[in-house]
Amino acid sequence: xxxxxxxxxxxDQGTDNPFVLFNEWLNLAVTSEPNDPSAMSVASVDSxxxxxxxxxxxxxxxxxxxxxxxxxxxxxxEELLASKKAAAVFHWKxxxxxxxxxxxxxxxxxxxxxxxxxxxxxxxxxxxxxxxxSRPLPDRKEFEDAMKxxxxxxxxxxxxxxxxxxxFRIMPLSIEFWDDGEFRTHDRLRFDRKxxxxxxxTVKLYP
Numbered sequence: 001x002x003x004x005x006x007x008x009x010x011x012d013q014g015t016d017n018p019f020v021l022f023n024e025w026l027n028l029a030v031t032s033e034p035n036d037p038s039a040m041s042v043a044s045v046d047s048x049x050x051x052x053x054x055x056x057x058x059x060x061x062x063x064x065x066x067x068x069x070x071x072x073x074x075x076x077x078e079e080l081l082a083s084k085k086a087a088a089v090f091h092w093k094x095x096x097x098x099x100x101x102x103x104x105x106x107x108x109x110x111x112x113x114x115x116x117x118x119x120x121x122x123x124x125x126x127x128x129x130x131x132x133x134s135r136p137l138p139d140r141k142e143f144e145d146a147m148k149x150x151x152x153x154x155x156x157x158x159x160x161x162x163x164x165x166x167x168f169r170i171m172p173l174s175i176e177f178w179d180d181g182e183f184r185t186h187d188r189l190r191f192d193r194k195x196x197x198x199x200x201x202t203v204k205l206y207p
Contacts, residue, residue, distance in 0.1 A: 018175040018191040018200060019063050025090075025097055025177070032094040040101075042068065042170075043087040044079035052079065058090075059116060065171040066101065067108055069116055073164045074133035080105050086170050096180035101172045104196065108167035117161040125159040126150050171196055181207065 029037035036057060043053040054076060060067040066088065070077055080086055088101040117125065130146035137143060150159070176190040188205035 016200070016202075018172070018177075019061070021177060022061070022099060022175070025092070025095070025099065028095055029090075029092040029097075033092055034094070037092065040066070040068075040088045040090045042076065044076050044085075045083055046075075046079055047082065052076065059167070060112075065103065065169040067112070067167050067169045069108075069113065069165070069167040071128065071131065071133035071165050072107075073135075076134075077164075077168075080168055081107075086168070088170055098178045100174075100176040100178070101170060102174040103170050103172035106169050106171060108169055110166070113166040114161055116167065117165065118158070122159060125161075126154075128165050129159060129162050176205070 026037065038058045039055050040058050041053050041055050043051055045051050052075060056068045056070065058066050058068055072078070072081060084105050086103065086105045089098055090101075091098040117128075120128075126147050129150055130143060154160075172191075173194070173196070174190060174192050176188060179187040181187055184207055186207040188207065190203050190205055191200045192203065193200050
């Protein structure tokens, strides 16, 4: 039995900080997942309460929350800006583990968005700037022409981050760790807090 699994079973003092445990599991996934260990499914709701879910890449995390970057004029961007709430899940098949997150959402600071945008490959910067994400695309050539136009416009220059492209931080109020067990005897440990300023409380859950 590995250390993190035994800690879920015993709920000892090693699990009083969910971000520490998250980091341990993510590090395990980095060595075991065939690709994209930072992939997470993010759920939002539209104005009618209909849910939407998609997979994005978590690019940064700390004890403030989990960050990903996107077009704010996309469907998820508009929904998250309106509701300011989200749920997310990491699932690592190689480890037979998952982590569920629910919480409040805030845009990252402009300097955080600039820093990440500037770290991206130039082609990704151009594509992000040219894409009218989530909106109908009558012809693929329209998108390709827009990228070519931006490549010509910024030839020999840095590509500026578009105003509509930034990031979100999911600030968790609940983080649940799920560890697969034989014959469905899974281990589940949830961290909860009512407000972001509160201390975490833990509860063990039936499988």
